Amino acid sequence: MAATFPGGLNLSISPSHLQRRHARFSNLMTRMTRGADGVDWVQATSTYFDKDSRPIMLFDGVCNLCNGGVKFVRDNDQKRNIRYEALQSEAGKKLLQRSGRAPDDISSVVLVEKDRSYIKSEAVLKIMEYINLPFPQLAFFLHLVPLFIRDFAYDNLADNRYNIFGKSDSCELYVD
Template sequence: MANVLPVVPRARLIVQTPVRFRRARAPQAALRTPSPPSDAVDWVKATNAEFFQSDSRPIMLFDGVCNLCNGGVRFVRDNDPNRIIRYQALQSESGRKLLQRCGRSPDDISSVVFVEKDSSYIKSEAVLRIMEHLDLPFPQLAFFLKIVPLFARDFAYDNVANNRYSLFGRSESGSCEI
């Protein structure tokens, strides 16, 4: 007898389009940055009138109790015969206002800050900008040091700044000479 296989109807291949899920979106209001409170101070406008209206010279902010920083101020003053740069201690009331103008905490004394009317610089960038205002050969030296990448310059700056009190000590009088 012959084997008879049952006849099975052919299965039809059904192709379905893939289901696409839409990502839920946050409401537009949630994506916007919050507007500053109405009592927020525009530090640039507030300090422009106080510091740059009658005198447009840049200001060097420095740690007033650090011997390294005080020595740096003396060095800059000695090599700035035209008195282009003004000086303020970070701990002073004026220094605190200028720190806020730069977007930094008013209690942050971790870095030298160089403030111009329209811009400000910190760490190694501040040092290079200060050097550009001094007598020869410092502007040329600053030009060549800009070849070094910023992260390397700031790494070296941070290592000295973080150890400045242990390496150079604090001022005995507790304030700067300026």
Template sequence: MLDNYKIVLFDGVCNLCNGAINYIIKRDKNNVFKFAALQSEIGKELITKFNIDTSKIDSIILIDGEKHYIKSSAALHISKALSGAYPLLFGLMIVPKFIRNAVYDYIARNRYKWFGKKESCMIPTAELKSKFL
């Protein structure tokens, strides 16, 4: 069942991450993505399955079949599946990963300070519940 979807794991208490998830949902015209908080049971299971060190990666992770992408690579792979001109952003993959991830890490390190933090994970509305694991 989940093999038909790309799974986006996100920091459920991060306002920036929650905003990004809502942004993706609005542009996911082909219903490609399912979502789960890193803090959820399924999030923890996938983190364990893919042996992801959440002390180094704690924002957005993309699970695509048996592959996973982290940091800027996750964001760019997500953009490739969105509607509109967003797939063009995938061209930024030509930028060396250490440069892309330096920018990503800077934003990730400051996301709580800049965008705030929730006390608990986002609760999807009834209409969006099917998009979450």
């Protein structure tokens, strides 16, 4: 495969080069899904997607802001495209590990799809894509804001969520 760019720059990529890059990427993905304990968390949590392929939104079950966010998403997800699980639950901990996070990391909302996970502002924007209008369009425009700026704002809110919005004594788990 070859391409010629303006100024005479010639770029050629051989099939063997692509195979080597694919092999490196596959090895990287295998290392990312296998935890420090050697468990393949994608395989270990695959049953969560066997009968129901909808993504799972992981949220801090004792955070008032997070519970309000789940209520907001449920109210605007008339087709019930998303499932919900508290980060503190056993399933939530396993799905966190599947996403490359520590099982006790409750610092971020996480959206887990069958083949991919999203954290922080990326999770919020992906969730917006699943719910009713006008949120998918708003997510499209928010993607224009650089990730480091979105995650900076997200981290500041997440770090202060208990001080600003409070904390409940127990998880108000929203079940489908």
